[in-house]
Amino acid sequence: MECLKLDSSDFFVEGDAIDSPLDIHLESDSLAATKAVPDHRRYAQLHCSNAPDPPPLPGTSYGARRSSRKAKTCSRVPEEVLDSWDKLFLEGYQADLRVSIDDGTEILSHSCVLGVKSPVLRAMLEDAKLKHGFRCIRISGAPSDAVHVFIRFLYSSRFEQEQMKKHVLHLLVLSHVFSVSSMKTVCIDQLERNFLAPDNVVDILQLAGLCDAPRLSLVCTRMIVGDFKTVSLTDGWKVMRRVNPSLEQELLESLVEADTKRQERAKRIEEKKVYLQLYEAMEALIHICRDGCRTIGPRDQALKGSRAAVCKFPACKGIELLVRHFSTCSVRVPGGCANCKRMWQLLELHSRMCFTPDTCKVPLCRHFKEKMQHLGRKEETKWNLLVCKVLESRGTMGFISARTKFSTLKPDGRSHAAPRLVGPV
Structure with a gap:
């Protein structure tokens, strides 16, 4: 009699840890304030039923909820206000700052607005020189249209989609250099949603590394790994291989890792199919030995050859x-x-998944139950793992206590805990 040979390295036991921290807010100020109510006031309330309740003391939760509700109500800026800021920038009313660009263009703006929006610009303004009543600073390395969109965003947080599409890379650099986090977030979002393509993803990946944009780097890496064949033929990839070989090595390692995960996922799917087939085989075996089907069954049951088409067990024919x-x-x-x-x-x-060997009609069920008592611990663990996988393939582990450990007694008198997975199929 041959036994199933299993290798424990062929099976994987996965467990997902769930971590859901609770955010508990204790209103200590409210409690302290409540305790601070004088005793004579409480005495007056008890003896004067018609007296109104005192107003809440400063620092209570009522005041905190009221202030937070006001903050939510006023959080959205009306369009009229944004229009006014747009108009202030476009008309340059009472401007006191000139921003010079590389092509000689000058943009009129207000030093107080730029200084509030960007700490880098504020430092530049403190060192700026006055010329004809205007402070003068210079922004280099970007076209004048991109700088115009950048400064307008500092005023009203607005931009035109066509301008963003044309200058999004320059705007990302400007927002990083001048520490304008709101614009940096907008640029990253626009790149992820609208402008990433196989022909520019390598360039954007390198720019994301220089501008400290880890999310954008991750999105670019996923696109390169997902469509590596197309990306590797672009000019951006060829230039990157020449000037930045370390980045190429990182991308190739990511590609290998993704391919390995894909193969492992496919392997797990195939293993689950095998375990599901074993589960269906167990069901069909019990069905044949207990109820009978087609042209085979127990001696005390009538055969169902004429009703073979209505059998609901897919593995019945093969098991028969x-x-x-x-x-x-x-x-x-x-x-x-x-x-x-x-x-x-x-x-x-089947014998390892059956919990009624005395009444079971499957042949040799009790024989294998007795044989289990003489198996080694390693062999027992392999069989238990197989049973666990077969039950999990149909999601029956939640209904069956298949992971319960039973204590067994060795012939030499020593006891040890061995996982014995038992349950109905």
């Missing part, structure tokens, strides 16, 4: 052929018949 072969096979030497060995393995697997 296997049982019929097993009962008539003349090969009795060890390792001779592969079909008979498969049948032995199915019978042993």
Whole structure:
């Protein structure tokens, strides 16, 4: 009699940890304020039922909720206010600052607005020189249209989509250099949603590394790994290989890692299919031995050959052929018949999933139950892991206490805890 040979390295036990921290806010100020109410006031309230309740003391939760409600109500800026800021920038009314660009263009603006929005610009304004009543600073390395969009955003947080599409890379650099986090967030979002493509993703990835944009770097890396064949043919990839070989090495390692995960995922899916087939085989085996089906079944049951089309067990036909072969096979030497060995393995697997061996009609169920007591711990663990995987393939682990550990007694008198997974199929 052959037993199923299992290798523990072929199975994977996965467990997901759930971490859901609770955010608890204790209103200590309110409690302290309540305790601070004088005793004579409480005495007056008890003896004067018509007296109104005193107003809440400063620092109570009522005041905190009221202030937070006001903050939510006034959080949205009306369009009229944004229009006014836009008009202030476009008309340059009472401007006191000139921003010079590389092409000689000058943009009129207000030093107080730029200084409030950007700490870098504030430092530049403190060192700026006065010329004809205007402070003068210079922004280099970007076209004048991009600088115009950048400064307008500092006023009203507005931009035109066409201008953003044309100058989004320059705007990302400007927002990083001058520490304007709101614009940096907008640029990253626009790049992720609208402007990433295989022909520019390598350039944007390098720019994201220089501008400290980890989320954008991750999105670019995923696009490169997902469509590596197309991206590797672009000019950006060829230039990157020449000037930045370390980045190429990182991307290739990410590609290998993603491919490995993809293969592992496919392997797990295939393993689950095998375990599901074993589960269906166990169901069909019990069905044939208990109720009978088609042309085979227990002696005390009528055969159902005329109702073969209505059988709801998909593995019934295969198990029926296997049982019929097993009962008539003349090969009795060890390792001779592969079909008979498969049948032995199915019978042993059933015995480990059956919890009623005394009344079970599947052949050799009690025999294999007794055989379990003499197996080694390593062999027992392999079988238990197989049973666990078969039950998990149909989501039955939640209804069956399949992970319960039972204490067994060794022939030498020593006891040890071995996982014995038992349950109905």
